[in-house]
Amino acid sequence: MEKWVLAGFWGLVSGSALVIGSLAGYYLKISQKAVAIVMGFGAGVLISALSFELMDEAFKKGGFFATATGFLAGSLIYSVANHFVGKKGGKHRKRSGDKQPTADTEGSGLAIALGALLDGIPESIAIGISMIQGGAVSIATVIAIFISNIPEGLSSTSGMKKAGRSKLFIFGVWGGIAIITSIASILGYAVFADLSSTIIAGTIAVAAGAILTMLADTMIPEAFEEGHNIIGIITVIGFLSAFVLSKLSAT
Numbered sequence: 001m002e003k004w005v006l007a008g009f010w011g012l013v014s015g016s017a018l019v020i021g022s023l024a025g026y027y028l029k030i031s032q033k034a035v036a037i038v039m040g041f042g043a044g045v046l047i048s049a050l051s052f053e054l055m056d057e058a059f060k061k062g063g064f065f066a067t068a069t070g071f072l073a074g075s076l077i078y079s080v081a082n083h084f085v086g087k088k089g090g091k092h093r094k095r096s097g098d099k100q101p102t103a104d105t106e107g108s109g110l111a112i113a114l115g116a117l118l119d120g121i122p123e124s125i126a127i128g129i130s131m132i133q134g135g136a137v138s139i140a141t142v143i144a145i146f147i148s149n150i151p152e153g154l155s156s157t158s159g160m161k162k163a164g165r166s167k168l169f170i171f172g173v174w175g176g177i178a179i180i181t182s183i184a185s186i187l188g189y190a191v192f193a194d195l196s197s198t199i200i201a202g203t204i205a206v207a208a209g210a211i212l213t214m215l216a217d218t219m220i221p222e223a224f225e226e227g228h229n230i231i232g233i234i235t236v237i238g239f240l241s242a243f244v245l246s247k248l249s250a251t
Contacts, residue, residue: 009182014185026171032158032226039154047235049246057204070205078217082217121184122208125188
């Protein structure tokens with residue numbers, strides 16, 4: 001099978017967790033505290049993945065300067081983009097409570113969709129890039145992103161439903177993003193396969209910086225607001241789980 005096809009497949013696998021989470025958030029009655037616990041676990045998983053998979057790989061490929069520059073650039077790019085999305089009505093897109101804008105708020109539907117896409121693109125590109133050397137995907141990275149995407153889809157869908165969003169809008173957003181994440185993984189592999197190690201390292205670090213900024217700006221605040229002090233230990237458990245998975249997959 002062509003490597004770019006595999007990249008698209010793994011991107012779709014990770015993105016499908018958004019759809020799974022959205023189905024749970026729409027059809028199941030899950031308490032906000034339970035959502036927060038799952039989200040805190042997912043945040044810990046992602047922090048571990050970007051630390052031991054993305055940043056470590058970027059450093060090995062391009063050294064400190066390329067890694068640090070990309071990491072800071074990813075944070076800045078995400079922060080600026082997230083600011084504009086928030087201004088248009090997508091600020092509370094991950095909220096499971098009553099803070100999401102209602103369905104009749106002008107422009108908020110597009111902002112929520114763009115915000116969700118903004119959150120998913122860096123992860124998907126990282127999956128594609130991880131296949132460049134040796135052609136094998138980082139299973140630990142895919143699993144980490146998959147696990148972290150479930151609470152994102154769950155929490156945001158719960159909030160969308162309370163805000164009066166239609167079923168077509170909700171599942172259309174997450175289904176569309178799952179497909180786009182697959183395309184982004186393909187591009188991550190195809191575009192960067194023939195580029196220098198320094199550029200690849202910088203791009204991986206950009207993805208890591210964007211992911212960490214997303215966690216700090218959206219997932220962790222939402223988790224703590226609803227789960228309070230228990231979220232700290234839940235996040236640590238998520239981090240440890242992904243760390244163990246990373247080391248086991250490397251043996």
